[in-house]
Amino acid sequence: MNAPSPVKLTLVTASVILCWAYSPIGIHLGLHSYSPGQLALLRFLIASVFMAGVALVVRIDRPRLRDLPWLLVLGFFGIFLHHLCLNVGQQWVTAAASSVLAQSVPLFSVLVAFFCLKEVVSGWRWGCVLLGLLGVLVVIWGDHGVGEIDPRGLLILLAAISWSFYFAIQKHYSRRYSPLTSVCYTVWSGALLLCFYLPGLPEAVSQAPLRVNLAVLVLGVFPSALAYLAWAFVLKHVEVSRASVALYLVPPVAMVMAATMLGEQVSLRVLLGGLIVLVSVGAISLEGRWRRRASKGVAQPQQV
Numbered sequence: 560m561n562a563p564s565p566v567k568l569t570l571v572t573a574s575v576i577l578c579w580a581y582s583p584i585g586i587h588l589g590l591h592s593y594s595p596g597q598l599a600l601l602r603f604l605i606a607s608v609f610m611a612g613v614a615l616v617v618r619i620d621r622p623r624l625r626d627l628p629w630l631l632v633l634g635f636f637g638i639f640l641h642h643l644c645l646n647v648g649q650q651w652v653t654a655a656a657s658s659v660l661a662q663s664v665p666l667f668s669v670l671v672a673f674f675c676l677k678e679v680v681s682g683w684r685w686g687c688v689l690l691g692l693l694g695v696l697v698v699i700w701g702d703h704g705v706g707e708i709d710p711r712g713l714l715i716l717l718a719a720i721s722w723s724f725y726f727a728i729q730k731h732y733s734r735r736y737s738p739l740t741s742v743c744y745t746v747w748s749g750a751l752l753l754c755f756y757l758p759g760l761p762e763a764v765s766q767a768p769l770r771v772n773l774a775v776l777v778l779g780v781f782p783s784a785l786a787y788l789a790w791a792f793v794l795k796h797v798e799v800s801r802a803s804v805a806l807y808l809v810p811p812v813a814m815v816m817a818a819t820m821l822g823e824q825v826s827l828r829v830l831l832g833g834l835i836v837l838v839s840v841g842a843i844s845l846e847g848r849w850r851r852r853a854s855k856g857v858a859q860p861q862q863v
Contacts, residue, residue, distance in 0.1 A: 578786035580812035583654035585778035592767035595646030596756035603750040605779025637725035638749020644718035651712035658813035659833040666691040694835030701828025738791040
């Protein structure tokens with residue numbers, strides 16, 4: 560297969576950024592008519608149907624019987640817990656602040672690697688984590704003020720921690736299944752767990768305004784399904800370290816969307832906190848690049 564052109568890769572990456580930037584806006588609109596659990600279930604029922612259509616066309620691999628419990632664990636951390644916490648937390652913070660707090664996943668991934676996986680964490684990474692947590696505090700301060708923030712809004716940080724566990728577990732199974740296969744089973748298992756919130760959902764759908772249902776439909780198709788497929792395409796042709804830099808654009812784009820579609824006013828303190836978080840996350844990824852370059856330099860003998 561021929562490699563896609565840079566223009567095509569740029570357009571696909573831009574579509575991923577737009578899809579994931581829309582996510583907090585779609586959640587904000589959906590919460591007008593649905594409870595956090597109902598919204599998460601409806602979103603991933605839509606995504607499950609879409610991914611089932613893709614799976615029928617592409618024909619993904621069947622899961623191994625021994626992997627089924629772990630696929631449910633992936634669905635629990637990646638879909639069930641993450642999106643429940645995200646939906647509950649966003650009732651108490653703005654969509655702009657939510658987009659920044661949700662982007663703090665790499666900071667908590669360092670903590671998960673240290674405390675749970677017993678990995679050695681460098682002083683540089685500890686510094687990045689502390690800087691990032693400072694940025695989180697600035698975002699909270701700028702959104703509602705430290706004294707006025709509802710503790711339930713901090714559940715967005717628990718959503719980020721949940722995704723950190725999801726990525727750590729997914730890394731273990733990345734060699735067994737393709738990205739598309741892994742995403743499909745994660746979405747389906749997460750939707751299955753969310754069926755706990757099925758009672759009352761049909762009535763809520765029938766009573767919700769058309770505008771809200773359209774917003775949830777977009778939420779289920781684009782950020783929850785198409786974006787993952789597009790991102791898998793990008794990662795197939797671009798190094799993860801290079802591609803992930805583009806995701807730093809998600810919070811700024813989400814802020815513009817929130818101001819345009821929801822009329823939110825983003826304070827300078829939220830912008831400052833968001834910048835601190837993104838700088839700390841970027842610094843973590845830079846250390847990985849430096850280590851790879853250093854290892855290559857040691858491995859290659861000097862030419863005489």
